[in-house]
Amino acid sequence: MPIFLAYSLYLLFRGHNNPGGGFIGALVLSIGLVFHMIAFGVPATRRIYKINTMVLTSVGLLISSLAAVSSLFFEGVFFEAIWTDIHIVGLGTLSSVLMFDVGVYLAVTGSILKIAFSIFNE
Amino acid sequence: MASVLLVIFLLSFLFLFLYKYIPNILGFSGAFVVLGIFLYFTGYIQPIIRGEKIIEETVWVPTLGMNIRFYLDGLSLFFALLVSLFGSFILLYAIGYMRGHDKANRFFCYLTIFMGSMIGLVLSDHLVLLYVFWEITSISSYFLISYNNHSKKARKAGMQALLTTSFGGLALFAGLLLMAHNCQSFHLSTILQSEHNLAGSGTIISLILIGCFTKSAQFPFHFWLPNAMEAPSPVSAYLHSATMVKAGIFLIMRLNPIFGDDSLWQSSLLAIGTISMLIGMFKATKLYDMKGVLASITISTLGALIAMIGFGYERALQGAVIYLLVHALYKAALFLAAGNIDKQAKTRDLRKLPAVFRAMPYTGLAALLACLALAGLPPFLGYIAKEILYEALSENGWQAGLFLAAFILTNAMYFMLALKLSWGLFLGHSVLPNKIHDVGFVMWFPAMLLALIGIILGLGAAYFEPFFVSVVSALTKRSDRVEIDLSLWHGINISFILTVITWLAGFLLYVKRDRLVLAINKLKLLSFDRGYRSILAYIRSAALFLTRFLQSGFLTRYLKVIFGMLIVLLAWTYIEGGLFSEIRLDLEGDSFSNIYGFFPLLLIFIGTVFVLKSSSRLRILVCLSLVGYGIALLYAVYNAPDVSMTQFLVETITLVIFAIVLNRLPKSLRFPLEARKILIAGISATFGIIMALVLLSLLQYEPNPAMKDFYIQQSFPKGHGENVVNVMLVDFRAFDTFGEMAVLSMTALGVVALINLTSGEDRF
């Protein structure tokens, strides 16, 4: 399971220059969690990974919208990208775009897990 | 002028909210406010006589040319004065008439809304504004007719009036739009002065005339007016005799300078006017309901007016304007009197009425005076109007002569009806029930005043000549002014002789009235009311059939209809565009003929076939994912690695979710039997073929590389990323992606909501 997580994070951050990105990362992570859920049941998954799916979704949406709005504070237009000069190895360049992608990642994971959990839980 | 309208509409709201608490104060002050508006308009008389034309504009949506523009010339001033003066009288009267009604506040609200829109209608310069006011008068008329909403008859009558007039309103709207389009201006003032020759544009003329005829209750739309007599009497007096039904006449007069020379315009005005005049007259003789008689006379008089405009020469137009005023005065007075009698004696049947004259002296006197005006006796203005019309008609051609004969007959009938009303009703019977006594001051005073104005105008007509000249000058294209001679006595000339003939004939008809009624009853007049009802029933059943056909409640049938339509539209566009012939199957130029490409194709094909053939749930599921993975492979082959990855992952998740759900469904679930598989197969095969053809046609075109080049070139400099597709998603088109996230979150919420619905079942 940690492998799934690690791989999905890797996909997320390399997405800008290579195949990958927020969606794909999120899908990989959710598939991992869904399999875990099938194997051990929803309560176990919830307990182990301490996930509140709706919180995940909302935080993701929030981060994305913050990324979108943030440019407004720097005399830009809505959704205009901001790039910093900080490079972090493995993450690439810090930017509002990256922030947006992280938001996508969280929101998609949250939504899919929510759907899967509710169906399975029923 | 905009402020006048604001005041009136404000007044309507005050009536709605405050009338319950201070009925009298509000009623009287309302009447005085409207009287003040009348006085305000009289202030414009002098400038108008001097020949000025006033345009007032309030900017609203200037970019669309939608401004609130008012245009005041002789004609609109004449109507504005008429509407406001009558409005104040009617408000005064209604205070008494509506006393004790529990929904009187609504009544006053509708009435003032009508008043405001009527004034707006005659003043507006912008055609759309005019149309909006026109429709508001229709709608408020509907509310007023069916005011007594406990009565089914009243509701039906209101609906009939609304349907008829709004049908005409639609036609009018189309006509006005076409006219504005042809003249390239929405402003009446511009259109009236422009050199655009609209004469000969038959469509515009007929559309506009349909609108005017429905509004003015002309043949063949006359049926709604007698039924509208279900309305309270102030409404009948105000809307259905003095103002609203004259809106059609107003518009005809207004547009006469534009269309006046057109033969279609003239002949249809003449024909419809004459027919309506005669039909109304015959109907009036037949009826016993007092308000019905009055309404039929209205139809007849309006017909005469329209025919008069159709003749189009100066004298006829002068006569028409004055005749219109006369009619408004005596008809409103008579309606008010009828309302008084109805209220006191509780009946409107002419045969059952006692001699009210002695019991209700003031009402009786007012009604008598109004009847004299109807009969066209001197010194009423009605006499002068008739003289002018006779004179105008006797000097021109055979058509005029023919119409003159009909007009004399009609006037003789009016004379007879006036005699019948005044003699039989007010002076005749001596039976006198004790309890009937006259109504209060506010109720007889307006009627009396209206009747008296008829005399005052008749005696002092010469004084008003310049004003009428300016009114009539708005009706023609010619700029020179023709003087009007409004004196009562012209000496013994042809029109006087004709008047005397009319009186004699009228008296004769009165003497022979019983036989006359019998004769008319034998004339089987077509019942247009019945025609209206059958048209309505037909429309309803057609709509029902269509609804049943399209919305059967079977979901699969909906789908069939929708896709059937889609196929027809697509195929039509496809064939129409001649796209089929453009397809060139250029097999050699296909650069992708590699072996890797065939494998996913095969996979997809096999998967689809199995999905179609299989009847086991699990097998369908597996084959579906086969198709999905095949498509993912296809994406990979065609250089879309991100898409391919996403497709793989999505396919997996769908598979899992589907599997979980399937697992929870009972094992014994069987597929329902399908009827008419061939039809379904036919529809879907056609659809598939069309889609494939569309695609093949699309392939013939080189895609425009501009977008592609832009994104590829800008990806790194602007987006700082090497994966162009991803850069697009998170940067260039991030807003789309954001929307997509929102959609996904919403579906998650939806799924949760669906699942968490308790199985109580009644919570739907």
Added chain:
Amino acid sequence: MIIGISVLTGFLFAAGLYLLLHKSFMKLIAGVIMFGNACNLFLLIAGGLVGSQPVFVSGNDEALPIDNMADPVPQAFILTAIVISLGVQAFVIVLLKRVYQTSNTNDLDTLTNTDDV
């Protein structure tokens, strides 16, 4: 090859519609999924299957071989479309399951009367 894909897409459309028009819930879902796939393929082909390389640019290269690259625009559209269709599919699956539980039928045409549900 392209012709093959075009015809196949048409076939997928036909199959999807054929399944959609069935009364069975199960086949309806299969139809929805199939139809979604067909639409995505349609987008891809309509965008033109040009180029022989995935769209990756390098910040260092001066001359970009644009002509050889696939068009990124339809790809981006399809990516968005795929994720949305995932949401729709999940929703449809759950919805129909719910309808089945509530009305105890898996025949669409028995759902004629909304009051009965």
